[in-house]
Structures are given as structure tokens and as C-alpha cells.
Amino acid sequence: MARTAKIDQAAIGFSLICVVHCAVLPLAAISMPFLGLVADAEWVHWLFTSLAIAAAIMTFSVAHSARQPSFVLPASTGVALLLLALVAEPLGFDETLPTVSGAVLLAGAHLFRLYRNH
Template identity: 40%
Template sequence: MTPSVAKALDLSAVGLSGLCLAHCLALPALALLLPALGAWAQAEWVHVAFVTLAAPVAALAFVDLRARRPRSWPLAWAATGGLMLMAAGALGFPSENLERPLTILGGLVLAGAHVANWRRRHRCGDCA
């Protein structure tokens, strides 16, 4: 994968995480002002869509397709943990009360892993 494609994947992943945070934090507040946004703020398909978009982007960003292994095991585990927290939140597991905190925490962990991945690539090129 070329460095520009890898950088674009990491930056788009951070952007998706930001969009997820905006959905979790800003839309419920805006729904109080504009009730029409309330239906979209609580739509379950949105949560599933974020996780569905995040998983392949993370896989492409953290895995060296030629070597068929992660470029950095710690970052790959952090990304996997973030995705698992996001998926748990999207599915309402273990309870509906933890949906928002799990999703926010997962998004932050995943975004942090992508930022660290981008910085690592910038520091040492396409190192293994």
C-alpha cells in the first residue's frame, strides 16, 4: 500500500471517529432544539453503519497486506479493542445504559490508534 493511501485511510478513520462523536454528543442536544433530528439521533442503523464502515478501514490501515500481519501489534490490538467497544455500544451490550459511553470510548480508542499509526508511519516510513 502506498504511503499516501495509508495516510488517507488513517485520516479518514479519524474523521469517521469524529463524526461518530458528533453523532453521540451533538445530535441528542440538537434534537432538543430541532425535534426532526431526534429520529436520526436515535436510529440504530446509524450505529451499525459506523461500525460497518470502521472495521474495514481499520483492517486496511493496520494490516500489511503483503506480509499478512499487522504493522504494529500493539496498535492493531488497540484498534481491535476500540472496534469491539464500538460494536458493544452499537448492539446495546451489556446494557442500553452503557451504549453511549462504550461507543464514545471505543471511538476515542480507535481514533487514538489511527493517530498513533499515522505518526508512526510519518516517523519511520512504511516500517514493519
């Protein structure tokens, strides 16, 4: 149980980093141009999305309670939105909405599971 709690906490952290990166970093980049380079770096998007998805998959694979619809539905939708955000720019639309929505859904699924089990 403690192991899955740590995985849930990591997934929540990675998801929140996605939200901060998407919502706050561009505003901070206005005052500090170096942050603009980090905000636009494609590897950063891939890294945090990969970490958030890996934590969700680990939770699903090690915890029976993660196979309940109350976790699977919002977590799967969140993962799909994060993946959509990775290809948003080449498809011609902004990545902010799918990133923030996906990260909030994924973090919410982990939070709900974490607090329901403890």
C-alpha cells in the same frame, strides 16, 4: 504510504463522526426534533460503525506498521467497544460510553500510527 495515510484519515473521520453523533447530536435534538430521529436511527449506528471498522481492517491489511502492538491493541479494543455499543440497548445498558470510548481508542490508534509514520 500515502494510501495508508488516507485510510488512517478516513478511519479517524468515521470515528469522530461516531463521537459527534453520540455526544453532540442528542443535545442538538433538543432544539431541533428532526435531529432526534437521526440520533435514534439504528441504521446510522450500523453504518458509521461498519465504516470505522472497515477502515481499521483496511489499514491492518495493507500496512505492515498497522500490525504493531501500538496500533493493534487500542484499535482492537476500540472495535470491540464499537461492536458492544451496537448491542448495548438490547442488553439493557446505554451505548454512549462504549461508542465514545471505542471511537476515541480507534481514532487515537490511527492518529498515533499516522503521525509516527510521517
